[in-house]
Amino acid sequence: MNTNEFKKQAHQFVDWMAEYFESVEKLPVKAKVYPGEILEKLPLKPPAEAENMDEIFHDFKQIILPGMTHWQSPNFFAYFPANSSYPSVLAEMLTATLGAQCMIWETSPAAAELEERVMNWLIQMMGLPQEFEGVIQDTASTATLTALLTAREKASKFQINENGFEGNEKYRIYCSTETHSSVEKAVKIAGFGRNSLVKIEVDEEHKMKPGLLKEAISRDLNHGFQPLCIIATIGTTSTTAIDPLEEIAQISSEYKIWLHVDAALAGSALILPEFRWMINGVEKVDSFVFNPHKWLFTNFDCSAYFVRDAESLIKTLEILPEYLKTQSQGQVNDYRDWGVPLGRRFRALKLWFVIRNFGIKGLQEKLRYHLQLSQQLKEMIIKSDDFEIMAPVPLNTICFRYHPSVTNDSAQLDKMNEKLMHRLNESGKVYFTHTRLNGNYVIRFVIGQTQTTNKHVQKAWELIKETAEKLNN
Numbered sequence: 001m002n003t004n005e006f007k008k009q010a011h012q013f014v015d016w017m018a019e020y021f022e023s024v025e026k027l028p029v030k031a032k033v034y035p036g037e038i039l040e041k042l043p044l045k046p047p048a049e050a051e052n053m054d055e056i057f058h059d060f061k062q063i064i065l066p067g068m069t070h071w072q073s074p075n076f077f078a079y080f081p082a083n084s085s086y087p088s089v090l091a092e093m094l095t096a097t098l099g100a101q102c103m104i105w106e107t108s109p110a111a112a113e114l115e116e117r118v119m120n121w122l123i124q125m126m127g128l129p130q131e132f133e134g135v136i137q138d139t140a141s142t143a144t145l146t147a148l149l150t151a152r153e154k155a156s157k158f159q160i161n162e163n164g165f166e167g168n169e170k171y172r173i174y175c176s177t178e179t180h181s182s183v184e185k186a187v188k189i190a191g192f193g194r195n196s197l198v199k200i201e202v203d204e205e206h207k208m209k210p211g212l213l214k215e216a217i218s219r220d221l222n223h224g225f226q227p228l229c230i231i232a233t234i235g236t237t238s239t240t241a242i243d244p245l246e247e248i249a250q251i252s253s254e255y256k257i258w259l260h261v262d263a264a265l266a267g268s269a270l271i272l273p274e275f276r277w278m279i280n281g282v283e284k285v286d287s288f289v290f291n292p293h294k295w296l297f298t299n300f301d302c303s304a305y306f307v308r309d310a311e312s313l314i315k316t317l318e319i320l321p322e323y324l325k326t327q328s329q330g331q332v333n334d335y336r337d338w339g340v341p342l343g344r345r346f347r348a349l350k351l352w353f354v355i356r357n358f359g360i361k362g363l364q365e366k367l368r369y370h371l372q373l374s375q376q377l378k379e380m381i382i383k384s385d386d387f388e389i390m391a392p393v394p395l396n397t398i399c400f401r402y403h404p405s406v407t408n409d410s411a412q413l414d415k416m417n418e419k420l421m422h423r424l425n426e427s428g429k430v431y432f433t434h435t436r437l438n439g440n441y442v443i444r445f446v447i448g449q450t451q452t453t454n455k456h457v458q459k460a461w462e463l464i465k466e467t468a469e470k471l472n473n
């Protein structure tokens, strides 16, 4: 491909991208394909000869697109959003063009310094402690692993890095039963073994019970275990429950245990002063992660990880082979030492574009709008005769189920709701996912996609009611 051809194609693609954003709400939200359907359409052998870009683009539209789930549809209410926005997409175009590998300061000084500045902007925007230092990671899973590794090294005086586990360590890590699965994964990867993870019961609002946390810690101490890390969740994945950070932080500081906060989705809401109560106690927190790629209009991937003690983080992960030695060492942030991979994408650029183009006010407006829509929907569900709210709605996730007066049998209700959700998803008009709360099958309605408006929520609610009425057909 030459420059002229590139220009021609790029313009055509941009037109297609704009049209896609305009019309994505008309596409089936969840891909309607059977397993292996796309694979069957792809040639078994790679092409020996050059293929024309028009043909490749044609196949993208014909083969790939129908097999995509449309996360940027305003009718996407599943999981948590992975939302994007125009400024974010524009930045990604530039990032791809520069194609920089930003592992250390020298390999792109602007990338390192922009990252430092933008992370500090987030600290200010979210009311995080000024002593925090931030770094962009690919995902919250990686950030949580990084936190556990740092806690491990600090506790072992950096001996596990040197000698590995001796075999007599008895570390314990604490989280709630509602904690994201990435914690268990990190515990396995960091070498603690899954049995070292203690899951604390939650209260009726699905928040960790700090009294039980304290009991578990003192029981473990009596049995010769070493409490290493507590993970508090601000906005759990099932229901966006908010663990009582202030009380948990009191316990972590009393016993001198590393306190990590997973605020993957809910961290974004901290740009709203009225939600800062969620991090009361943050002055005792050691590390904190949230995903701008979930609810801050910055396309996947972009996870913001903050630490109080950057020196320990670096000491845990640093490596310095001869070929990476530079003259700027020590004067600048070499982010390869702040995370697991050596190579790093230039992710700060899209975050910078988003923060500047929305402005703090624009971001706040969007979030408040989503939050308002969530409360409105909650009220409509409460008022309806045949539906019920299954968990508190502190943020943008509404857990509900269909519960007509004809039955109170929980197995039957589970079946009905499962059927209801599948019918809704099969309609292509909306996409929901479910969870289980106290054993009950519950549908989650998450309002966080960039383009979701009142109209989309109302239409989805009407569809839910209609579909439920026809459930026996």
Ligand SMILES: *Cc1c(COP(=O)(O)O)cnc(C)c1O
Binding pocket: 080, 138, 139, 140, 141, 142, 180, 182, 233, 235, 236, 237, 262, 263, 264, 265, 291, 303
């Ligand atoms: C989404 C989520 C995660 C995982 O995020 P990744 O960035 O995909 O690793 C972790 N914790 C919570 C609470 C989440 O909601």
